[in-house]
Amino acid sequence: MTTASLLAADLLLAVLAAAGWLGGGAAAAARRRPLALALATVALLATLARATTVLALARVGWWFAAEKVVVAAPLSLAAVAVAGPRLLRAAGDIRSVALPLLFAGYALSAALLVTVLHGYPVSASVGLLAVAGVVAATALSWRLLDARPSRAAVAVAVAALLAGTGLAVTPGPAPAAPHEHGYPKARISDEPTRRFTLTAGTATVRVGGHDVAAWAFDGQVPGPELTATVGDVVQVTLRNRDIGRGVTLHWHGYDVPNSQDGVPGVTQSAVLPGQEFVYRFRADQAGTYWYHTHSVSDVGVRMGLYGVLVVRPGPTSGLDVTVPVHTLGGRPLPDARMEQVEAGVPVRLRLINTDSTTHRYALAGTDFRVAAIDGYELGGPTPLRDTAVLIPAGGRYDLVFSAPATPVALYVDGRRVYSTGAQSTATDGWPVLDPLTYGRPAPTPWSRFDRTFTLVLDRGLDLRGLLPRYAHTVNGAADPDIPPQVVRSGDVVRFTIVNRSQTVHPWHLHGHHVLVLSRDRRPATGSPLWLDSFDVRPGEVWEVAFRADNPGMWANHCHNLGHADAGMMLHLVYS
Ligand SMILES: [Cu+2]
DSSP: OHHHHHHHHHHHHHHHHHHHHHHHHHHHHOOHHHHHHHHHHHHHHHHHHHHHHHHHHHHTTTHHHHHHHHHHHHHHHHHHHHHHEEEEHHOOOGGGHHHHHHHHHHEEEEEEEEHIOOOOOOOOOOHHHHHHHHHHHHHHHHTTTTSSHHHHHHHHHHHHHHHHHHHHHHHEEEEEEEEEEEEOOOOOOOOOOOEEEEEEEEEEETTTTTEEEEETTTTEEEEEEEEEEETTTTEEEEEEHHHHHHOOOOTTTTOOOGGGGGBBBBTTOOOOOEEEEEEEEOOOSSEEEEEOOTHHHHHHHHHHEEEEEESSSSOOEEEEEEEEEEEEETTEOOOOOOOOOTTEEEEEEEEEEEESSSEEEEEESSBBBBEEEEEESSSOOOBBSSOEEEEETEEEEEEEOOOOOOOEEETTTTEEEEESSSSOOOOTTOOOOOOOGOOOOOOOOOSSEEEEEEEEEEEEOOOOSSEEEEEEEEBBBOOOSSEEEOOOOEEEEEEEEEEOOSSOEEEEEEEEEEEEEEETTTOOOSSEEESSSSSEOOTTTEEEEEEEEESSSSEEEEHHHHHHHHHEEEEEEEE
């Protein structure tokens, strides 16, 4: 079982146990003995079964197994200890076990709420509020069952409530405000050798034979493909015609100077209708990249404000095809395309995922190699056949092959998007490439780290704004309340990224590529893997490192852009 399915099973058992105790208590109160006994048995079995799931989670290295033991186990044991013996001894009135069963139900519900709603890390105030809730609910039930709650129970509930609330409203240290420093201005003065102008505006575009309302660069989705050769000085003038919520250009994966990074509120102001902004940077890194707006990025990118950026090392021969995959108005892009290719022609397919979730790509009909990931060439890539690749949100894979005499086809999630002739293959059952074990290894350039940071990705209630929201959190906080990570120029920095939630988080640090050290404590054994976008799946622990060599203030966020908008965004700041 994967960690994600173990987590789901554990959650299901927890819900079953809580519901069983609560239902059993209600049935006992109504003097329905058989139902009460049946539900209590279900609850007991589910509670015991959780020992198995928690143990299994611990064995696969889930970081928070101990927390389950600390929070859920005592409450589960208390529930069994209070309700179990009473149940066995309840020869007379079944109603006498109603309260213990209800108490067990409240205790497990509280543990569940703390786990799901509050997330990591659990604070003393949340613990006290949970205890207050359990005691208060038990006292109220006691009262409704025609008995009288002891004054001690009421006193405990009130005391816990007051203490918990007191701790909750005590302000913690305020995170440094990221926007007080003004915007960086330094821009290279070299004369541009490649000039482009992109105009953002609302548009109607054709997708799969349907008209779709979009936001587009130059009226097309994706926007124009920008190309350059290593050594070029690229200048792009961005104009906004009528996108009311503003537009910027972020060069995804291209480690430009901070002032050109295109993050509104951090490196520049959003470009409003009628305004323009000129970006200029040196193309000193070859590879496959893309650009997109970073202003209300969740909506803006989804509506179509993105395009491809390809930087080539020099004149190339053969066929060079870019395949930017996107979902526009619920319809997949690009449309299927077929072209004749002579046998023996070298082909490079540049696969780009511009959506917010992972896509599965499968190249059928030929051996191929993964030449590059996220713009960086891999060392010693070996031939692959009938193997799929998973590309995270924002990620890019370059596949290369020599065109065979027979047709080749590329499938994305089972849909054919590119082919060199009539070709039909079922690719669903293919194994998936693990990039951490692919290619020729090389020694890690660093053995010690000047800074280490841990990022726990999670969900939780964020109560700091005007309205409470169920946010995507990092270390228990949501943007803008996540403290920035502060580094010095030249530092070698290590991140440990842990996913405590039930969803995939594609992580993306601006301005730097990170070297993957390990995943789930297993060191990367393939070619050095320099990534700017990588999927941290539920339960996974990634260790990555980079040298802090690009000063400024950089966004560091989940590239499921809906998650980023819902809090999963922090900043890397040079002191
Ligand atoms: Cu995410």
